[in-house]
Amino acid sequence: MSEPQFSIKIDQNRYLPEGGREVHAIVSVEASAADGPPAASAARASEVVIIDTSGSMSYPETKLRAAVAAAQVAVDTLRDGVEFAVVSGSNTASMIFPRHPGLVPATPETRAEAKLALSRLTASGGTAIGSWLRLAGRLFDTVQGGIRHAILLTDGKNQHETPEELDAALAACGGRFVCDCRGVGTDWEVAELRKVASALLGGVDIVADPAGLVADFQAMTEAAMGKSVADVALRVWTPRTAKLRFVKQVMPTVEDLTGKRVGSEPQAGDYPLGAWGAESRDYHICVEVEPGQVGGRELRAAWVKLVVPGAPGEEAKVLATGNVLAQWTDDEALSTKINPRVADYTGQAELADAIQKGLQANRDGDVDTATALLGRAVVLADEAGNDAITAMLRKVVDVVDPATGTVRLKRNVDKVAEMELDTRSSKTVRTRKDETVTTRRGEG
Template identity: 55%
Template sequence: MADFVKPNVPRFSVDVYQNEHLPEGAGEVNAIVTVTATGGGALGGAVAAPAPGQGPSAAVALMVDCSGSMEYPPAKMRNAREATAAAVDALRDGTRFAVIGGTHVAQEVYPGGGRLAVADAVTRGQAKQALRRLSAGGGTAIGTWLRLADRLLSAADVTIRHGILLTDGRNEHESPQDLQATLEACAGRFTCDARGVGTDWEVKEVTGIASALLGTADIVADPAGLAADFTRMMETAMGKEVAGVALRVWTPVGAAVRFLKQVAPTVEDLTARRTEAGPRVGDYPTGSWGDESRDYHLCVQVPPAGIGQEMLAARISPVVPQPDRSVRSLGGQGLVRAVWTDDLATSTSIDPRVAHYTGQAELAQAIQKGLDLRKAGDIDGATARLGRAVQLANASGNADTAKLLAKVVDVVDAATGTVRLKTKVAEADEMTLETRSTKTVRVKK
């Protein structure tokens, strides 16, 4: 079967929102940078698969937990098989793919032989036949699954490389250091969505995998919901059109990036992932893009200056770094400025978008810290942090997070953040709140 021809790469645009005015002597500039890619599927959601012959070349590895715990309850393994079959059905014709069974070792379920299959009606049927033979037994060593996925995906000469990983338990058969080393080895080579099914897995492990590999993480508390979730994930993966996108940030002499965080649709701190790309230039990886829009909070330290002075504090543009250290520009550029003024009203006002996303980042931190304190038995500390989270969710209109918080605390007054910890909380509710704590709402237009 012939490969699909590469479609037109999406056109990227960059918009900057900031209050560029600083008081005399100030040296910190904050801006929200909105990066938008257009030219393919539906903006902001699951993307419709391109017409035959029009999609980018892609390879996908599906990693299914087959450890012994997947037998309990028996429906869990059946649901996992059905969900993986649904994901296979959502593959675009011509996509390379493989199914991996994960225990304390990684096994090639389909097609085998260190190869990838090419999706069509025949190979989809064969893959689903192979899935019916999957059974549970053994331990859990997720790093081995990811390394096999990397070997299979890297053999394909394709534009998009993506993994989908499902686990129901903790990574008990390899050390955290081994898993971390695997994530570092795989970062930038493929993206990966991770899902925890049931309530016996470790949230920080699953979210850590997705974070390191620039994918999404979520909980599927009821295994019956797996098939719908896997279908959505695969449809989104099939809508990706350009891989390896980085945000290139230039700063002038004397200035430096304090931090760069993705703040929508989720909070993800990219600061430590910077790679130097030349004098005063750094690249921050963002993974694969389809038709979508994401927001970033850029904070730049600049040399303090006097009244009336102004400077270009940063220049930010989406690029695809090439192996030969050249770069492919994706279009669009945002400029962040600093102007020093003695107008107190102007220099002390905070841009509404900067204020909103600062609150959303604090909301995620408050939830995570509050749940950690709750687990540690610090009732007062947990109440204070989760109360602050309720207050921030209420103020920003983050209704989804507010609903999740209400399952963990009794809300007395949302506006002031007055809450009481619930004495009994369903484990699935607590894990859902923790897993989804970084999801944000965008500024209302």
């Protein structure tokens, strides 16, 4: 596996009207596979598989058996030499393999031993996800550097620890490893697992039918094994008089990174992006600047770098850079245009928010708010060309007029359909290349 080559592309309209303050830009980061031998650091990886073994996993018994089979496939998918462990989660966390806390290299022998240990699993007890993550964190602390990835599977709510205990565990584990979360069945809480995945830079999804776990675990493990650069960060510098309003990932999913900022250089902060392989992701940044002189020179509103932070006392490795610019003009034709990619991703971020808040309003019994928000979501999904989300919305609402967002909430909505819409609401699609530039909507 070769370390990928990184590039940054900036999409924006740099022209602002007189007095304009907000500069928006889409930062597209692409990592393309490169030929040649891998760097030593790129080849190292560690994996922890966390399986819910609470009592509910045995109702029905096929749920636990499917989870075991999925974990066994994940173990088989590991590259030779990857250090791994398998953890059982209930009221507390315990080791399935190896027996004592630690990680072991993947070999034919250790894979066979791990799969045998998994086959002996039984289900009992409750759910305390924070304790599971803390054990994973201690396991990852035994390795230095490299890709650190966990898979967490649960079928229920986090009932055996307080929300504060889970928050403390997430704060302690943040930045130490990436965790992808899966909920099996329909008795778990989407918002709860989304919070875990967000804090640990991973994804969340539903596997409604336990039979789908094997393929899903294999895909997650293959994706983790395809990463080759760990702990990448987006470093954003702004002028002293500017304020960075937000940094959001907008592709392949919507994720607000603003609160994850870690100070790095003077006037700059790092936003963690996790591990990378050959892939591309898009980020939306908004900078508030002091208005400049109309007709004056072009200014740098932000300097964006993709970096791998160094150890204490060491400089970061810069992988790619790009500039976000600003220039003031009295030409209304220039200043009233918004870059189409900025417009499209702004709509898709609003789409995710409308779906999540609309579904919550419906659960709370606020039918009017739910109807309005999910109707707005229908319009936004259509504008974005997000056909997958449109199809999911139509399982939850009857669409009377897609152009105006006139909808009626369906009665007796299938729980799986609702949870699929919720978990996948933040998945975005690439902007349409043939879209024309549109007028600003309240910017500046």
